Amino acid sequence: MSIPTPLVVPALKRHTATVIVAHGLGDSGAGWMFLAENWRRRNKFDEVSFIFPSAPSIPVTINMGMRMPGWYDILSLSDINQRSEDEAGIKRSMEYFHGLIKQEMDKGIPSNRIVIGGFSQGGAMSLLSGVTSPNKLGGIFGLSCYLLLQNKIREMVPEDNPNKDTPIFMGHGDADPVVRYDWGQRTAGKLQEWGWKVDFKTYQGLPHSADPEEIEDLEAYLRSRIPPLGDKEETSGSL
Incomplete structure (x- = not known):
C-alpha cells in the first residue's frame, strides 16, 4: 500500500x-494547507515547518467498499463504545505517524517542538499516535474526532508515558452530523479519566467542519506550545 x-x-x-x-x-493533505497559508499571510509561525500527509487509497466498508483516501477502514457508524475497528489499519497508520515524528527529530528538531494533530479520522489518528509516542511531544490536537482502540490504548502507551503532561487540545461542533458531538465529549472525558490533560472546546452550531473561531483557538494553542525561539537554542526534549 x-x-x-x-x-x-x-x-x-x-x-x-x-x-x-x-x-x-x-x-x-492539500485540503488542510489553508492553515499554513493563512498563518503565512499573517506572519505567524515563521519558524515552523508544516507537514500535510495524505492517506493511501483504501476500500472503505461504510462506502460500499469504494476506494478513497483513508488512514483506516471504517466498518460501521455504530457507537464508539460498540463499533468494530480496523485495528491492523489503525496500527499501520500509527506507525507511519510515529515515523514522521522520527524523521523530524532526525533533522534536529527536538521532540518537544513537534506537534501532531488533525481533523476527523486524522484527528483520531493524531490522538492515538500522540499519546502512544515514545517521545515527549510539544502538543497533540484533534478536531471533530473520537478515540480509537479505547480498550487497548492504555496498553499501547510507553511505560514511562512521556506525554502524560502534554496538553491536548480538542474542538468539536455541537451540530456535527458525522462524528457525533457526544463522541468528542466522551473521548475527552476518557482521556482525562486516564490522566491526560485535555482542553475540550465546543463550537455552537458548527457541523462537521472547522470555523474561524476554532482556527483562532488552535492558533492560540500552537503559540503556547511552540513559541518562537529567535536565536535561542532549544535543548530539552528528545533528540
Missing part, C-alpha cells in the same frame, strides 16, 4: 518546530 509523499510548507526562518496535520476520510 503506497502512501503519497506529504506536502510540506517549510519554515521561513530558522526551522525550530514542526506541526503535522492529518486530514479526514476522503480528503488529502
Whole structure:
C-alpha cells in the first residue's frame, strides 16, 4: 500500500518546530494547507515547518467498499463504545505517524517542538499516535474526532508515558452530523479519566467542519506550545 509523499510548507526562518496535520476520510493533505497559508499571510509561525500527509487509497466498508483516501477502514457508524475497528489499519497508520515524528527529530528538531494533530479520522489518528509516542511531544490536537482502540490504548502507551503532561487540545461542533458531538465529549472525558490533560472546546452550531473561531483557538494553542525561539537554542526534549 503506497502512501503519497506529504506536502510540506517549510519554515521561513530558522526551522525550530514542526506541526503535522492529518486530514479526514476522503480528503488529502492539500485540503488542510489553508492553515499554513493563512498563518503565512499573517506572519505567524515563521519558524515552523508544516507537514500535510495524505492517506493511501483504501476500500472503505461504510462506502460500499469504494476506494478513497483513508488512514483506516471504517466498518460501521455504530457507537464508539460498540463499533468494530480496523485495528491492523489503525496500527499501520500509527506507525507511519510515529515515523514522521522520527524523521523530524532526525533533522534536529527536538521532540518537544513537534506537534501532531488533525481533523476527523486524522484527528483520531493524531490522538492515538500522540499519546502512544515514545517521545515527549510539544502538543497533540484533534478536531471533530473520537478515540480509537479505547480498550487497548492504555496498553499501547510507553511505560514511562512521556506525554502524560502534554496538553491536548480538542474542538468539536455541537451540530456535527458525522462524528457525533457526544463522541468528542466522551473521548475527552476518557482521556482525562486516564490522566491526560485535555482542553475540550465546543463550537455552537458548527457541523462537521472547522470555523474561524476554532482556527483562532488552535492558533492560540500552537503559540503556547511552540513559541518562537529567535536565536535561542532549544535543548530539552528528545533528540
